[in-house]
Amino acid sequence: MSRICIVGTGYVGLVTGACFADLGNDVVCLDIDQAKVDSLNDGGIPIFEPGLDDLVIRNQAANRLTFTTSYTDGVPGADFVFIAVDTPPGPAGEADLTSVESAAAMIAGELEGRTIVVDKSTVPVGTGDLVAELIARHRGNEIEFHVVSNPEFLREGSAVSDFLNPDRIVLGSEVRESAEEVATLYRAFDCPIIITDLRTAEMIKYASNAFLATRISFINEIASVCDQLGADVTEVARGMGLDDRIGVGFLNAGIGWGGSCFRKDVLALEHMAAVNGCHPQLLRAVVEINRDMRRSVVRRLREELGELRGKTIAVLGLSFKPNTDDVRDAPAIEIIRLLVNEGAQVRAFDPVAAARAAEEVPDIHYATDVYEAMTGADAVVLATEWNEFQEIDWQRAGPLMENRLMIDGRNVYQSDELRTHGFIYQGVGRGTPQRRERNPALAAEGL
Ligand code: UDX
Numbered sequence: 508m509s510r511i512c513i514v515g516t517g518y519v520g521l522v523t524g525a526c527f528a529d530l531g532n533d534v535v536c537l538d539i540d541q542a543k544v545d546s547l548n549d550g551g552i553p554i555f556e557p558g559l560d561d562l563v564i565r566n567q568a569a570n571r572l573t574f575t576t577s578y579t580d581g582v583p584g585a586d587f588v589f590i591a592v593d594t595p596p597g598p599a600g601e602a603d604l605t606s607v608e609s610a611a612a613m614i615a616g617e618l619e620g621r622t623i624v625v626d627k628s629t630v631p632v633g634t635g636d637l638v639a640e641l642i643a644r645h646r647g648n649e650i651e652f653h654v655v656s657n658p659e660f661l662r663e664g665s666a667v668s669d670f671l672n673p674d675r676i677v678l679g680s681e682v683r684e685s686a687e688e689v690a691t692l693y694r695a696f697d698c699p700i701i702i703t704d705l706r707t708a709e710m711i712k713y714a715s716n717a718f719l720a721t722r723i724s725f726i727n728e729i730a731s732v733c734d735q736l737g738a739d740v741t742e743v744a745r746g747m748g749l750d751d752r753i754g755v756g757f758l759n760a761g762i763g764w765g766g767s768c769f770r771k772d773v774l775a776l777e778h779m780a781a782v783n784g785c786h787p788q789l790l791r792a793v794v795e796i797n798r799d800m801r802r803s804v805v806r807r808l809r810e811e812l813g814e815l816r817g818k819t820i821a822v823l824g825l826s827f828k829p830n831t832d833d834v835r836d837a838p839a840i841e842i843i844r845l846l847v848n849e850g851a852q853v854r855a856f857d858p859v860a861a862a863r864a865a866e867e868v869p870d871i872h873y874a875t876d877v878y879e880a881m882t883g884a885d886a887v888v889l890a891t892e893w894n895e896f897q898e899i900d901w902q903r904a905g906p907l908m909e910n911r912l913m914i915d916g917r918n919v920y921q922s923d924e925l926r927t928h929g930f931i932y933q934g935v936g937r938g939t940p941q942r943r944e945r946n947p948a949l950a951a952e953g954l
Pocket of ligand 1: 660759763776
């Protein structure tokens with residue numbers, strides 16, 4: 508059993524704290540947000556994350572998990588202090604380290620005995636050194652401490668299960684023994700543990716997220732070509748993915764990636780590269796392709812419906828992906844903004860993210876179910892592939908619509924089925940016959 512303090516109770520901090528407590532450790536979660544801490548102490552879980560509420564409540568009841576706003580409650584006596592605070596993008600895409608710096612200073616003020624300070628936030632390469640410097644500046648050589656980088660790879664929507672079943676644990680430190688001590692916290696897991704230096708560990712996180720975003724932007728670029736040439740990107744991705752060197756995961760074409768991490772991390776990596784004399788061309792394209800996928804939805808609607816002013820568009824799904832209520836950088840939100848700018852009426856539905864979406868885009872109609880969303884619509888856009896959208900009764904939905912056009916932004920439907928119900932169907936990169944017919948270049952070549 509170790510004594511652990513986790514600074515920051517966002518997605519990463521809260522999941523990490525709850526899971527470490529569940530593994531039998533004594534965990535104090537610390538956040539400067541008094542309202543959040545009060546609510547957690549009353550059993551309120553600030554995020555929608557499968558399995559997290561049970562885990563928090565069970566471990567609170569067992570006195571292994573407590574919440575506080577006080578560094579004095581959390582840091583003295585802890586074997587490990589994790590930093591899991593936010594690193595939002597600054598104006599030039601750089602990661603804003605204000606929260607990391609203030610956490611480091613506060614931790615420094617409270618250290619009592621030998622402590623390992625573990626950085627779990629995604630932080631620019633070199634931040635581990637900076638944290639060590641900041642703590643040393645406050646405390647000199649008075650206290651023994653070591654900084655370890657331990658990036659977190661959990662995904663929202665499956666955060667608890669990802670934390671408890673990692674593909675790998677990455678630990679970086681200038682003192683190998685400190686990394687090995689952190690490794691003992693993960694001894695219950697059967698996965699490779701990579702021990703390396705601080706900067707390499709920090710870079711592994713950025714490179715991983717940037718690569719995942721690149722895969723999606725890559726397949727989306729292929730999708731755009733497929734659309735014009737009449738090929739089906741879903742089959743292309745399958746055919747590619749069965750090559751062991753490529754792999755099948757993360758090759759679903761659609762309206763692109765969103766969420767709190769990919770954009771922020773790709774931009775931060777690009778910034779880091781640029782200010783250090785590199786010329787990061789690919790990273791810029793990855794972000795631009797993604798932006799264009801969102802715009803392409805509006806272009807498709809315009810192609811089919813003409814001017815969008817006064818048209819009614821139903822948007823199904825608002826969160827950046829299914830099984831979360833997180834709408835940060837969600838494609839649906841940007842698409843809705845673009846539609847509203849063009850004068851369209853938007854009717855949106857999401858099983859859990861509507862309240863959060865309404866904070867971003869308040870002036871649209873939030874429907875109570877998919878059928879109400881589609882009533883009177885000139886087109887429906889599937890933006891997030893919630894399971895329940897697989898079961899839409901098209902026989903019922905079709906007649907409710909003014910005009911039956913489906914833009915399937917996640918390629919979840921079968922065009923034949925929708926066509927039987929009178930819909931014009933457009934997936935992303937599925938080279939529909941209708942598009943082929945309309946492409947004069949293909950027609951001229953007899954394709
Ligand atoms: C991501 C990383 O996966 C995780 O390791 C890191 O710690 C945080 O960032 P998350 O933001 O939760 O996790 O989302 P993820 O499940 O990776 O999906 C990101 C986005 O990519 C979603 O918008 C999703 O819809 C999109 N996506 C994913 C695709 O468009 N196609 C795919 O094939 C896969």
